[in-house]
Amino acid sequence: MQVALLKIENFRGIRSGTIQFHNHTVLIGPNNSGKTTIIEALALVLGRERLVRTLTEHDFFGSNPQPADRISILATITGFEPEDFTAHPDWFRDGRGVPKWFDPQTGEVVAEQTHKNQSLACQIAFAARFDHESIEVETARYFHDDSGIDVFAEEGFVTVPPKLIRDVGFFLIPASRSWDRMLSFGSELFRRVIRTAGGLPAETVLAERDRLRSPQQRLEDDERIQPIVDEVNAEITNLLGLDINLQLRLTATDSNSVLESIVPHFLTGGEHAVPSKREGSGLISLQVLFLLLHFGQKRLENGESFCMALEEPELHLPPAAQRRVLSRLQSLSTQTIVSTHSPLVAGYCDATDLLVIRNDSGMLSAVPMLERPLGQDAINAIRKLFQINRVETAAAMMCEYIIVPEGKLDFDWLSLLMRAVELEKDSEELCMFGVRVGLVPTGDAKIKETCEMLSNAHPKVCALVDGDTEGKRYARELAEPTAGVGKVLCWPDEWMIEDVVGWIIEADEAEVMEGLSRELDGVTGDRAELVAQLKSYERTRYGMKGDLIAYEVIANALADNPSCLQRARTMLHALAQVCAGETTPYFEQVRDDTVSSLVFRP
């Protein structure tokens, strides 16, 4: 079984939104866009009781719930085998759910099956309201029949029995996890793993219990404690006339306290094992994950379903392990839902499985980075975007705004400049570029195609073109509404990215040029000449276009020069500002014939 669709209303930062999940989905998006809220919503509607924490006013959108306000989370469960609902009387009958049919093509749920592509679905809803009299949140989890009826005001709702929730087998590993607690009998997960894996080690536990009941060396027999214990016993006998002997034991001497007292230890080379709390979290997290995977494997072997939600696997997991853990997780689960801030993790996944999450004043949108697998006719530039450069594209998609430059070299230059600016530690000046604005590695100058493709998944796409004739032609094409571009940014007339670099060098021309002439062959002290070389592919004439080594040398020189670094930062920040629609003196709105673009004013 799996969650095909999740509809959230009025929960935390989400006023309304619907997410369609795949078998394996990775949620990416800007901070605060609602990735965690989505995962917690899943836990509310499908988690076992322990996963459901107490809700407060702050869990309602706007934090000030009125009597009629409801948190409402609706999960559409699919993956019933067979697809005939009468084969699942635990799910579908009077007193349980009403069958629905889910169309993966349209994402719609219909009341009656009209064609074979629609799969059998059960809708489970979670609702909560804030009660002003008891100042508590009342919750309900029930089979959803139809919208427009309030579970708290009407009667006749059918609650979902815990057994069905268990059948879905939803597990959540939150970002705020304390791994070591998950690896003891105090953890429900651990107990469940033990139980599915063949029962509790009952005999061992009982033997341990008996040993703890009558230890070989009794504390109360210790020569320093014994006199005190004797005195206490004598006092009791005098006072009550009863013979009651005080004994000191390590546990409450029942089997449960034996289980609760178990602390996982790790033996890593030394003579004595170290309790897991003292161990770095990396190792424990791996062990817990494998424990979970083992559990998932058992469930799958038993023909049960196992749905795993994992927040930010990049936490505590070394990058080398991330990919392998992720693919193990996917192969051992019916469904995985992963949220991540790591472009690396995102890069491991198919672009169609990456959901770009955005939140526009409470309206949540979740759009796959790539709607459907690329066809045979897809051009190279687009293929690269979602394959070789998937990590970079995913990183850009995680930002609020994205800039699509004319070509790959623009991407390289801007990335190098951004890195130089980011590396500076003591700057007090703000630079939003790279934080709120991401940069896309456009291939083969296919700026229009790239913008069209990305704007399907991202609503805030800005294009950045050169100031030459070709750039202006692009600007005209990009002004078409079908291009999906919000803003067209433009370098000054006849400028290209190399001219921008030249302009940055100009901030401290003498020093930078002097340094570069020492480091790069063929570079004289003349800035204009350098810019021309940067634009030229002719290596025999010291052309440096596309020479990444030369680019790095220049970028390092700029990074070492405070004045140049300042210019680079100013330029990048201005780019970010203009993307975000803020006014900046460095960009000017220019109308040329029919095209309106924002032109950089150095």
Add this chain to the structure above:
Amino acid sequence: MTVTAFEGPAGTGKTHSLMEQLAGAVERNALASHERVLALTFMHGSRRRLDSRLREIEALSRRFQASTLDSFAWRLCQRWRSLARSLGHAIPSEGNFDLTCSLAAALLARPAVSAWVCASYPFIVVDEAQDLSTERSMMIQEAAVACHVLLAFDEFQCLNPTLRPIPIQTWLPEFCEPVKLDTCRRTEDAELLEAARAVRDGRSVDRDGRSFKLAVTPGRPQFAATYLANFIAWRRGGNVAVLTPARRGFATNIVDLVRARPLGKSRNGPFPIEWENSDAAERDALWEGLAMPANCNVSDALAHLEPHSHLPAVKSSMEWIGRQRRVLGTDEFTANEIQRQIDRGLAARRHYGSRARTEYSAMTIHQAKNREFDHVVIIWPYTVPSDDEQKRRLLYNALTRARRSCLVLVQAQKLADAPPFVGEAVVA
């Protein structure tokens, strides 16, 4: 797609046969742990009686649900409302029972819905199926496509002329030939049996038997009342029900007299005969007493209800108002909304509660449908506004309620010389 039907006159053990058939079927095909038998009737009274009969089936071990068709239809429409809307049906308002049943029938015609019902209820038992209107009958017909339906009926006991010919007979022949029952089990009294047969066949009744008597009591009601008081006094045990086709006037006067004082030479009485009110009358009286304004805020509404809060239906309506304020912040209510809650409360009480058994009761023949009493007194006034056929049915229904004896008090000789007491052949 199986229907088993039993047809037979009153007292021939139709319900008994249904139960026997059901027990056999359940023994042959054990119910899965989630499966139940669904027992459906038109009226709450029949539902309660069916409920107690089903409890007695050991093989069933109480795995059944007895419900009125109306409440089953309401639940079905609620749960499948998204399908109903997608099929273009409006959702009827609560209390609009005919429309609700009609929608339920339309829903049950969809294979998914009947399969869904069948997943819970592989067997559906319907008693008194002659009382089902067209839409209710259609519900059963559609359900029968997926479920095994067991039903019992007697066309002659249908008291609603607009339902004749009874709707189930329009489709039943396509499914099965009903099993005809004719041995009466309710009573072994030959006179009662013969009287019932005579009325049913349209022959004249034998008026002066030991256990079936017809007395003409014209003039002042005093005479008839004395007759009734003596009958009660000399009946030698058992409960008594006074039944009448029309309550107002003659019947009311007689019962009032018997309730008030000893009567006749023998000074028999008084006897505390209680009129059973119909559900609708009970509701109307209650509603009138509340004097609810058309629109009111929460405190006004509660103030009107408070004096009657000892009544469960009023109490539950007050709780509902409180809850609406709490969960929705509603402060204004219309009389209609509150009335709907009162109706709900009354319906819930009819569902769970049963009437107290009283030794002496009085009611209309419609109210007595399908019930049994040791002794039945039928008060037959001038004012029976029906054709001869309907009169025969009324009389038949009334006199077949009796286990031991039956007395008919007719308001005038002229009435006694006409149908239903006299056969059609004689009149002609």
